[in-house]
Amino acid sequence: MANENQNKNQIKIEIPKEELQGRYANMAMIAHGPNDFFIDMILRGPNMPQARVQSRIIMAPQHAKELMFALQENIQRYESNFGEIKLNRPAGNSNIMDFPLPKGQA
Numbered sequence: 001m002a003n004e005n006q007n008k009n010q011i012k013i014e015i016p017k018e019e020l021q022g023r024y025a026n027m028a029m030i031a032h033g034p035n036d037f038f039i040d041m042i043l044r045g046p047n048m049p050q051a052r053v054q055s056r057i058i059m060a061p062q063h064a065k066e067l068m069f070a071l072q073e074n075i076q077r078y079e080s081n082f083g084e085i086k087l088n089r090p091a092g093n094s095n096i097m098d099f100p101l102p103k104g105q106a
Helices: 002-009 061-082
Strands: 027-032 037-043 052-059 096-098
Touching (some): 052 061
Antiparallel strands (some): 027 037
16 A cells, blocks of 8 residues: 555656756845745856856745755755765855866966
């Protein structure tokens, strides 16, 4: 009986071929209105005056909160396996996650 209920709750997820590679982002911007959260995943290159949005995700506030909980749980699992994730956070706008780029070498 338990297996039947588990099978009924499973969702088959298909990833289109063009999405399999994924998109790298080293910056994110988060904004919201009364009904939606907007998460822009951005690629910022060294010595580039512009950054490009790689992907925009729009979700309901309830889904954004569920995503937050899922990320927290997965970060805890990651850190228990690989150690604490160290952050280098400059003071500033908490709606922008700007992941510092490594310094270039000549």
